[in-house]
Amino acid sequence: MSSVINTNVKSIVAQNAMSVNNRSMSKAMEQLSTGKRINTAADDAAGLAIANRMTSQIKALNQSVRNANDGISMMQTAEGATKEITNMLQRMRELSVQAANDTYGTTDREAIKTEIDELASEVTRIAENTQWNGMSILGGGASYDTMTFQVGTEGDSTSSITVAFQAMDSTALTVSSLDVSSNSDAQASVIDIDAAITAVDQFRSTLGAKVNRMTSAADNLANVAMNTSASRSQIEDTDYAQATTELARTQIIQQASTAMLAQANQQPQSVLSLLK
CATH class of the missing domain: 1.20.58 (Methane Monooxygenase Hydroxylase; Chain G, domain 1)
Incomplete structure (x- = not known):
């Protein structure tokens, strides 16, 4: 050497x-x-790209869960109000049945009508003051309408759930001017109130179905987000x-x-x- x-x-x-x-x-x-296993693109360029796409997906999924929960809260608020409206309508029906009995005179029926009118006003007050995030969702000339909740990560109709809110004030339910001054008028009022109760019940059923659907959507989104996070962890952690x-x-x-x-x-x- x-x-x-x-x-x-x-x-x-x-x-x-x-x-x-x-x-x-x-x-x-x-x-x-x-x-992190991947801190720069030099560590694993392909892995970094995949992990970034997964991060975007996870953030969108988590936001979609929040969107679904907000929608559920809105519909539960509306459903709670319609429950009280139903109570008011049932009392109005009870009074109308009472007024249909000819054992009651004019003065008695006027007293009954006074209570019915007050209940109708309360129905309208509940409808007009039921709000979520400043939006009136049960009518009264405010912003009730069809609402779309984004519960997916894509920009198409498959990622959203649409809910049609309805006006629930006494005018929309046609119970704002009930007449019980006679037997026949009181009976007609019973028919009108029955129609109003049916309309409210149908709306409540729709809300319940939408809440169940949105709850399932939120659970599925959370599960997908969890699995995607686990997959990302395998790549970058x-x-x-x-x-x-x-x-x-x-x-x-x-x-x-x-x-x-x-x-x-x-x-x-x-x-x-x-x-x-």
Whole structure:
């Protein structure tokens, strides 16, 4: 083996080995400190792209769950109000049946009508003041209408659920001007109130069905988001068992490389002994 001074090949080899090992050690330390296997595109370009797409999907799924829950809250608010309206209508019907009995005179029927009118006004008050996020959802000339709830991640009709809200005030239910001044008028009022109760019941049934559908949609979205998050974790998160093993390996190699570099740097000194 030749003895040279200007070029210490062993030292260069040791330095290169240390440089490569230091990069591996730094990468292991970065993965352990960030909890991410992929921190830059250089770590895994394809994996980074897939993980980013999954992140977008997860965020959209989580927002869709919130959208569904907001829709459920809105419909539950409407359903609670219609329950009270039903109570008012049932009392109005009871009074109309009472007024249909000819044992009651004009004064008695006027007293009954006064209560019926007050109940009709309360029906309207409930309808007009039932709001969600500032929107009147049961009528009274405000913003009741068809509403669309985005419960999916795509921009098409398959990702939404539409709910048609209805006016529930006494005018819309045709019970705002009931007449119970005679037997026949009171009987006609009973028929009108029955129609109103049926309309409210049908609307409540629709709300209940939509709530159940939206609840199922929210549960499914949450499940998909959970599974997508698990898949993303497999791609981008640090495997701590593997990373700690890699860190220990590179630290040992670093210590050995440092020792070998020190010996390689001492090699030219042996040439001096030939000059003595």
